[in-house]
Amino acid sequence: MTATPQTVKRIALRVNGRGVELEVAARRTLAELLREDLGLTGTKVGCNRAECGSCTVVVDGRAVFACTLLGVEMGGRDVTTVEGLAREGELHPLQAAFIEHDAVQCGICIPGILMALTALLDTTHDPTVDQVNHAVAGNLCRCGTYPNTVKATLAAARALRQRHADVTTAKEAR
Amino acid sequence: MSVVPRLLVEGEEPPRRDGPLRVIGRSVDRRDAREKVTGEARYSSDMKLAGMLHASILRSPHTHARIRRIDVTRAAALPGVHAILTKDTTEGWHTYWYMIAQPAFPEAIAYAGQEVAVVAAETLDAARAACQLIDVDYDVLPAAVTPAEAMKPGAPLVPVLDVERPREGNVQQPVYVRTRGDVERGLAEADVVSESRFSLPTQYHVDIQTRCCIAEWDGERLIVHEASQGVWNVKRELAKSLGLREDQVRVVVQYMGGGFGSKAGAQRVVHYTARLAMMTGRPVRLELTRPEEFVSHPRRYSADVTMRLGARRDGTLTAIDADVVLDIGSGSLYAGRYAITLHQISELYRCPNVRIRVTAVYTHTSPTGPQRGVLDPIATFCTEAAMDDLAARLRVDPLALRVRNYAEHFQAFEGGKDLPYSSKHLDRCMRAVAERIGWERRDRMRDASASGPRRRGIGMAAYCIERGGYAPFSAKADVVLRPDGTITLEAGVVEIGAGQITILPMIVAEELGVEPARVAIHHGDTDGTHYAPSSHASRVTSEMGPAALQAAALARARLFALVARELEVSPHDLVAADGVIHVRGAEMRAMSFERACALITDDEIRATGSRAPNPDDVVFRLFGAHAVEVEVDVDTGELRVLRIVASHDIGRPINPKLVESQQYGGAIMGLGYGLYEEAERDGRTGVLLNADVHQYRVPTSLETPAIEVDNIEGEDPYYPYSAKPVGEAPLVGVMPAVRNAVRHALGVGIDALPLTSARILDAIRARDGRHAG
Numbered sequence: 001m002t003a004t005p006q007t008v009k010r011i012a013l014r015v016n017g018r019g020v021e022l023e024v025a026a027r028r029t030l031a032e033l034l035r036e037d038l039g040l041t042g043t044k045v046g047c048n049r050a051e052c053g054s055c056t057v058v059v060d061g062r063a064v065f066a067c068t069l070l071g072v073e074m075g076g077r078d079v080t081t082v083e084g085l086a087r088e089g090e091l092h093p094l095q096a097a098f099i100e101h102d103a104v105q106c107g108i109c110i111p112g113i114l115m116a117l118t119a120l121l122d123t124t125h126d127p128t129v130d131q132v133n134h135a136v137a138g139n140l141c142r143c144g145t146y147p148n149t150v151k152a153t154l155a156a157a158r159a160l161r162q163r164h165a166d167v168t169t170a171k172e173a174r
Numbered sequence: 175m176s177v178v179p180r181l182l183v184e185g186e187e188p189p190r191r192d193g194p195l196r197v198i199g200r201s202v203d204r205r206d207a208r209e210k211v212t213g214e215a216r217y218s219s220d221m222k223l224a225g226m227l228h229a230s231i232l233r234s235p236h237t238h239a240r241i242r243r244i245d246v247t248r249a250a251a252l253p254g255v256h257a258i259l260t261k262d263t264t265e266g267w268h269t270y271w272y273m274i275a276q277p278a279f280p281e282a283i284a285y286a287g288q289e290v291a292v293v294a295a296e297t298l299d300a301a302r303a304a305c306q307l308i309d310v311d312y313d314v315l316p317a318a319v320t321p322a323e324a325m326k327p328g329a330p331l332v333p334v335l336d337v338e339r340p341r342e343g344n345v346q347q348p349v350y351v352r353t354r355g356d357v358e359r360g361l362a363e364a365d366v367v368s369e370s371r372f373s374l375p376t377q378y379h380v381d382i383q384t385r386c387c388i389a390e391w392d393g394e395r396l397i398v399h400e401a402s403q404g405v406w407n408v409k410r411e412l413a414k415s416l417g418l419r420e421d422q423v424r425v426v427v428q429y430m431g432g433g434f435g436s437k438a439g440a441q442r443v444v445h446y447t448a449r450l451a452m453m454t455g456r457p458v459r460l461e462l463t464r465p466e467e468f469v470s471h472p473r474r475y476s477a478d479v480t481m482r483l484g485a486r487r488d489g490t491l492t493a494i495d496a497d498v499v500l501d502i503g504s505g506s507l508y509a510g511r512y513a514i515t516l517h518q519i520s521e522l523y524r525c526p527n528v529r530i531r532v533t534a535v536y537t538h539t540s541p542t543g544p545q546r547g548v549l550d551p552i553a554t555f556c557t558e559a560a561m562d563d564l565a566a567r568l569r570v571d572p573l574a575l576r577v578r579n580y581a582e583h584f585q586a587f588e589g590g591k592d593l594p595y596s597s598k599h600l601d602r603c604m605r606a607v608a609e610r611i612g613w614e615r616r617d618r619m620r621d622a623s624a625s626g627p628r629r630r631g632i633g634m635a636a637y638c639i640e641r642g643g644y645a646p647f648s649a650k651a652d653v654v655l656r657p658d659g660t661i662t663l664e665a666g667v668v669e670i671g672a673g674q675i676t677i678l679p680m681i682v683a684e685e686l687g688v689e690p691a692r693v694a695i696h697h698g699d700t701d702g703t704h705y706a707p708s709s710h711a712s713r714v715t716s717e718m719g720p721a722a723l724q725a726a727a728l729a730r731a732r733l734f735a736l737v738a739r740e741l742e743v744s745p746h747d748l749v750a751a752d753g754v755i756h757v758r759g760a761e762m763r764a765m766s767f768e769r770a771c772a773l774i775t776d777d778e779i780r781a782t783g784s785r786a787p788n789p790d791d792v793v794f795r796l797f798g799a800h801a802v803e804v805e806v807d808v809d810t811g812e813l814r815v816l817r818i819v820a821s822h823d824i825g826r827p828i829n830p831k832l833v834e835s836q837q838y839g840g841a842i843m844g845l846g847y848g849l850y851e852e853a854e855r856d857g858r859t860g861v862l863l864n865a866d867v868h869q870y871r872v873p874t875s876l877e878t879p880a881i882e883v884d885n886i887e888g889e890d891p892y893y894p895y896s897a898k899p900v901g902e903a904p905l906v907g908v909m910p911a912v913r914n915a916v917r918h919a920l921g922v923g924i925d926a927l928p929l930t931s932a933r934i935l936d937a938i939r940a941r942d943g944r945h946a947g
Contacts, residue, residue, distance in 0.1 A: 035220070036222075040213070041213070041216065041220035042212070042213020042214075043213070044217075044219070044220075044382075044383070044431070045219075046382045046383065046384070046431075046464065046867075047464040047866070047867055048463065048464065049464070049866065049868075051464075051866055051867045051868040052382060052464075052867050054382055081213065082211075082212065082213035083212070083213045085211075085212070086212055091208070091211070091212070095208075095211040095212065098207070098211050099203050099204065099207040099208065099211060100203065101831075102201075102203075102204065102207075102831040102832065102834070102835050104204060104207050104210050104211060105671035105672065105673075105835055105839060106382075106383075106429075106430065106431050106432045106670060106671030107206070107207075107209075107210030107211075107215055107429065107431070107671065108217060108382045108383045108429075108431025108432060109382050109431075110210050110211055111213050114211065132875075133875040133876055133878075134875075134876070136874075136875045137874050137875055137876045138874075139874075139875075140380070140382060140867060140872055140874060141382070142379075142380050142381060142382050142432050142434070142843070142872060143432060143671050143835075143839045144838050144839030144840070144841070144842035144843055144873070144878075145835065145838070145839065146838070146842065146873075146874075146875045146878040147838045147878060147881060148834075148835060148838065149875065150875075
């Protein structure tokens, strides 16, 4: 378009467990980087100003809004998106619980909600209802899935605790 | 006159299936849940086509203006710009919304933000930069941004977007009046007349996915990917607008991120996109930004309503008089009388004397249109709030007042015929919510010594809304069985998040005696399907359901004919269940469904089901009730909704967990409407000042109270398996129940929404002011 050169930077980061290297324009957001440069369209952009939460991803363990982070700041970081939750086709317990408890309607807010909750469950293994509600307080869902979001998350937390207990038991048995 | 209920399909009622229901009533997982939780689901905004251009809209900064001159020279010269649309290059071109014609680029501007030009360019940056380079000279004109201003003599006329709508000044014609009996006599006969005035606000849909469409044209066919609730509506509207044959237009929507009524017809933006694609020969993408969503797409009508209820001492209603002034913005009150009848005011209770007057006023604000529930939330709020006000005047229990005036059958307006409802269990709904909320605690709560600032209250509301299918009643579906055993349902509906593509295969599976997962569904595509209504107005279950059921039953009958020959029995002796077709009473004489399909000698068995029009000797309505417990802090005005109990008269749930999701979602959107969402408009320009989702507050998880649902089930054979629609009803009754609970807590009714703490404090002061001195 115009002749103004854009500042471009080469960065290396991890996305869903894989190393990625690419050239990023200075003003590109992390959401644009994920969706357009890497084709990971699971992350959505509903407002582009950190107000709806549909762009939530996990960066170095923390739930953040990808629409207001610059791609160039992501060098050396560990980014997880909704595409990184399932392992080799096997759904994460949170994803499975969302299906079972019908915490999904039109689905557009779901990737952001799942990532906000992943960050919660990674650090809080037995969350209260209050903690779940606060974890997704920044994720708007106009379909109104919130009551089932809570049920699904508590069920997923139970499943994860059970899985952890099974692994621990198995280790101890050896 | 006897009314024989029957499934509403064309031709013969389909052959009945045998035995108890095996699929209907199961909480089967959503068909597309996996794609949605893995991020695989591709919404229109996720799509990228090779060579795609990007479009941006230039909007009027003025509220009311006339475009004197547009000069696109500088914009067109910008590198990367491919095409520009303005009124100069599109004279006589109309867009269609619900088949209402609107000029695509009118010379007259009716609201700040109305489209003036659209640019298609290589990049979004280039398109936006080009918009900035378009020179527009406006004659700025005075504006009327409220109904009061717009109705004044000599008020500036709103250049309404809708073509050919009769008007007198800024008032749409006719002013709508519907009567029954003699309301003035009814009011005169009353021992008590209770008058209330209500102010109901606009509401914005706030779909989390903004409008986004991609159109491509190959010289012969237009293919459109949209965030739409109805592919067939869009197809027909685009074909008409662009002068194409319908078979030249294909619309595809597999996933869409929320509509709630705002996306059921073709948007103006999809017309622009399509035309740009045809002009440039390149795919064109147009996505609205979040502020543009607020500025331009149609929103719920706001209303000022005066209700007068007349009653005898014993609580029997003698008159209901409603005077409604609707602000319909700069147009797009969609087709027909239905949208402005608010007739449920006259139906919810038994009353011989009724008058409803509706004045629809144009203002220089953004267009209005249907939003989940349309006018039902307004009608229900006013009726139910007025009933509680009347109960207070009469010093009777509000539930008892409702029961006393229960309407057993449909009461027509003047010139109409009283008729039976297809089914009505509202009395059981009201009893259920009263029981669950602990209605008997109500009187004790008022008597309890009021120490401290917190007051609790319990309130309830009932609703009655018209849903159950609409003209043109042309829904058709095909069920196809192939020799390899595959089963496909071809239904042109769009999955909007309510579970359309989950329940329709369930219906087919029930009829064929197979597991739902075996039924594939080809949906959301105008290629390969018959006309289907948009997924709005709670109509898919009641219109597509029967069509899918009939198609499946007819396919089953033709398969049975093949199996019968093979097993040497009569087709009437066959039963399909659990994936097997067997002889009734002789289960061993059987074959699997796959084996039966292998008998198909032609390419396929294809059967079509068609919805028939609604009969005129019965009335279809949805009923339900809510009871709510609240706590109000009289010092701060803070309102906490502690608990919502809902009971909806749903017939039979096809999929209970999907029904529950609609009932939660509708209630939460209703709470948003009544408690949190408030459009702040500049009084002079009508511009929305809080055009973002931070300041326009839709409910989050933190605003969601405990919601319990205890539905009432019953037979209603007009619906598929008696399954009544559920998408909108749950929104309608929540707010009046909350308002009535607050009335109970405070002893005063609040008549303007949303129920902010400021309004609550004002009401308390007014109440105390009245009692002081």
